[in-house]
Amino acid sequence: MKKYNLSKNITTVMLAWAMLIMPLAAFGQTRISMPKNKYKVQDDVRIGREASAQVQQQMPILNDSETTRYVQDVGRRLVDAIPSQFQQPGFQYNFSVVNARDINAFALPGGPMYVNRGMIEAARTEGEMAGVMAHELAHVALRHGTAQATQQSKPLNQLGTIGLILGGAILGGQQGAQLGALGAQAIVTKYSREYETQADILGAQIMATAGYDPRDLANMFRTIEQQSGGQRAPQWLSSHPNPGNRYNNINREAQLLGISRNATQDTREFQRIQSKLSRMSRAQSMEEIARNQQNGRGGYGQGQNPMANGRYSSRVQLPSSRMRVFSSGNFIQMNVPDNWQEFPTQDSVWFAPQGAYGNQGITHGAMIGMVQSRSNNLQQATEDYVNGLMQGENNYLRQAANYSRTTLGGRNAYATTLSGRSPLTNRNEVVNVITTQLRNGNLFYVVAVAPENEASNYNYAFRNMLRSIRLGD
Numbered sequence: 047m048k049k050y051n052l053s054k055n056i057t058t059v060m061l062a063w064a065m066l067i068m069p070l071a072a073f074g075q076t077r078i079s080m081p082k083n084k085y086k087v088q089d090d091v092r093i094g095r096e097a098s099a100q101v102q103q104q105m106p107i108l109n110d111s112e113t114t115r116y117v118q119d120v121g122r123r124l125v126d127a128i129p130s131q132f133q134q135p136g137f138q139y140n141f142s143v144v145n146a147r148d149i150n151a152f153a154l155p156g157g158p159m160y161v162n163r164g165m166i167e168a169a170r171t172e173g174e175m176a177g178v179m180a181h182e183l184a185h186v187a188l189r190h191g192t193a194q195a196t197q198q199s200k201p202l203n204q205l206g207t208i209g210l211i212l213g214g215a216i217l218g219g220q221q222g223a224q225l226g227a228l229g230a231q232a233i234v235t236k237y238s239r240e241y242e243t244q245a246d247i248l249g250a251q252i253m254a255t256a257g258y259d260p261r262d263l264a265n266m267f268r269t270i271e272q273q274s275g276g277q278r279a280p281q282w283l284s285s286h287p288n289p290g291n292r293y294n295n296i297n298r299e300a301q302l303l304g305i306s307r308n309a310t311q312d313t314r315e316f317q318r319i320q321s322k323l324s325r326m327s328r329a330q331s332m333e334e335i336a337r338n339q340q341n342g343r344g345g346y347g348q349g350q351n352p353m354a355n356g357r358y359s360s361r362v363q364l365p366s367s368r369m370r371v372f373s374s375g376n377f378i379q380m381n382v383p384d385n386w387q388e389f390p391t392q393d394s395v396w397f398a399p400q401g402a403y404g405n406q407g408i409t410h411g412a413m414i415g416m417v418q419s420r421s422n423n424l425q426q427a428t429e430d431y432v433n434g435l436m437q438g439e440n441n442y443l444r445q446a447a448n449y450s451r452t453t454l455g456g457r458n459a460y461a462t463t464l465s466g467r468s469p470l471t472n473r474n475e476v477v478n479v480i481t482t483q484l485r486n487g488n489l490f491y492v493v494a495v496a497p498e499n500e501a502s503n504y505n506y507a508f509r510n511m512l513r514s515i516r517l518g519d
């Protein structure tokens with residue numbers, strides 16, 4: 047089974063200039079118009095889900111239910127305060143905490159939001175933390191990710207293949223560049239000044255409706271600025287450039303909105319969560335996370351093969367009967383033989399024992415991953431995938447069995463078998479492919495590989511793997 051990589055285009059989203067905001071004092075607040083957008087609301091949802099699955103896979107999500115619940119509560123309160131004309135019934139807002147020390151937060155089209163632990167620790171009050179979240183929510187509600195794509199000079203009809211438009215740029219600046227792959231192949235993009243102004247104004251309005259003091263959004267920008275330098279360099283500011291007079295503009299909007307005397311500025315709960323976080327072991331910076339992944343068992347960089355250091359051997363250890371649990375965020379959990387190493391690449395994870403992997407792929411082991419599919423029909427999507435698999439490096443493989451129906455992770459699935467003489471082992475190779483659909487319509491696949499004359503030794507391991515798969519998308 048040779049290495050098989052889908053190439054994906056990374057498209058830099060260009061921004062155009064448009065005035066979208068006009069003050070209308072008569073309404074007591076600035077009126078905002080939805081920017082022009084040629085994409086369907088469902089496109090936002092789909093792109094966001096795909097990106098989110100990759101973020102879950104590649105970023106350390108803080109595993110603390112109390113903190114997560116707290117951030118979710120603040121998030122829901124803000125979501126409820128989004129003005130009705132910007133509510134999208136198809137959007138699913140949800141909130142996760144990334145266990146990274148950088149001061150950052152990002153929201154993906156359609157609703158998934160990630161707040162770094164460093165951002166929560168940097169905020170002085172709940173109101174300041176909520177300010178960042180309200181600003182991010184405003185980008186999502188106004189569909190700025192796809193609106194930006196709409197303004198691109200090239201027609202972007204290949205939305206399905208560009209990978210992602212990460213609304214609000216996950217990773218700004220230098221670290222962002224290093225983490226190109228980590229951030230779900232982040233298209234590191236800055237919003238235009240207009241969109242920034244819109245997000246500031248709508249963010250302030252959401253704050254006020256939710257019962258926060260909108261001036262805390264302005265205060266948070268100052269708080270973040272003060273923390274510049276060092277390892278917690280505020281990436282957030284580079285992906286949300288100051289449109290000019292940001293602080294004053296937000297405060298002016300706050301005056302228009304009127305500030306309630308009862309507005310929430312801080313809560314005991316926020317202080318408790320903050321002190322809980324400060325007692326946890328130090329979070330890594332995004333740079334450290336990326337470096338560890340590069341040096342560790344799997345490199346994520348484009349064009350890099352994490353298995354390149356391996357040497358093929360004619361004697362490969364049998365799969366251990368002891369299984370260990372492999373999991374990737376909430377996205378997937380499954381058993382793999384104890385003696386198989388794992389090699390994550392951009393869109394797949396390979397598993398193989400010593401002697402069975404190298405720069406050309408694997409001779410014994412398995413691979414899981416997902417691909418974007420053109421078709422919503424599982425059989426069609428499976429055929430597309432399998433036909434793609436048998437081209438290029440793997441053109442020695444032929445389909446050896448018809449498609450059959452099965453289940454994977456409790457979902458309908460298709461299975462087929464390929465075989466052919468492997469140029470790596472010079473022996474006949476059997477490749478079992480099992481596919482199912484993810485909720486976002488993408489195809490999830492498991493590919494199991496072994497030489498034909500050893501296949502019986504792998505049945506137990508493969509069956510165990512397949513039976514144990516849990517998908518959390």
Ligand SMILES: [Zn+2]
Binds near residue numbers: 181214237241285286
């Ligand atoms: Zn912004």
